[in-house]
Amino acid sequence: LPAMSYNKLRLRFRWKQSNTTAYYDILKVSPSATQSQIKTAYYKQSFIYHPDKNPGSKEATQQFSDISEAYTVLGNISLRRKYDRGILSRADIQNAGRPSTKAASSRPMGSQQKHQQRARQYSQAGGRPIFDFDAFYQAHYGEQLQRERDLRARKQRMQEDLKEYRSRWRQKKMMEVAVVMLLAMFIGHRIDL
Numbered sequence: 001l002p003a004m005s006y007n008k009l010r011l012r013f014r015w016k017q018s019n020t021t022a023y024y025d026i027l028k029v030s031p032s033a034t035q036s037q038i039k040t041a042y043y044k045q046s047f048i049y050h051p052d053k054n055p056g057s058k059e060a061t062q063q064f065s066d067i068s069e070a071y072t073v074l075g076n077i078s079l080r081r082k083y084d085r086g087i088l089s090r091a092d093i094q095n096a097g098r099p100s101t102k103a104a105s106s107r108p109m110g111s112q113q114k115h116q117q118r119a120r121q122y123s124q125a126g127g128r129p130i131f132d133f134d135a136f137y138q139a140h141y142g143e144q145l146q147r148e149r150d151l152r153a154r155k156q157r158m159q160e161d162l163k164e165y166r167s168r169w170r171q172k173k174m175m176e177v178a179v180v181m182l183l184a185m186f187i188g189h190r191i192d193l
Contacts, residue, residue: 022070023069023073023074023083024074026045026066026067026070027041027042027045027070027071027074028041028045029041029074031084035077038071038074038075039071039075042067042070042071042075043140045067046067046068046071046136046140047140047141049063049064049067050064050136051064069093072093073088073093079092079093
């Protein structure tokens with residue numbers, strides 16, 4: 001019996017030891033990374049391995065799931081502390097909502113955050129997260145996509161304004177040339193008389 005207890009302790013220690021940096025390794029950040037660095041790494045990794053960008057790839061889907069789980073833990077200050085201390089349980093992860101900071105956790109949730117939280121809840125079979133990919137993209141890349149649309153529209157307006165300006169400039173120059181020619185003809189005609 002003592003040998004069995006020792007083996008269980010040794011296995012538990014080995015599991016903790018091998019997993020104390022696993023989430024950091026998945027997100028490719030160091031354990032001393034700031035919350036901002038973790039968030040940036042998450043966006044970068046999730047964009048690369050997103051199932052919509054890798055259709056049919058089970059490996060990418062698994063990697064995306066691991067990245068999401070790592071961010072669920074490391075993006076949440078209290079879960080990250082537990083993880084760093086080696087006392088994080090699977091139940092802690094399953095009960096976690098969206099990662100938050102101290103300030104964000106005290107604010108009431110907006111509809112987009114509620115939608116994201118609902119999309120991240122675990123399925124009853126297998127405990128893997130069910131993701132609403134549209135909500136994910138809208139939440140993480142929607143702002144960037146909107147900026148790009150606005151930039152394209154602004155660029156198009158500027159091109160149209162430039163076209164209109166050039167057209168007016170040509171008309172103005174043609175008028176000036178016509179006036180100068182008429183004036184020259186008038187003066188030439190007066191001199192001939």
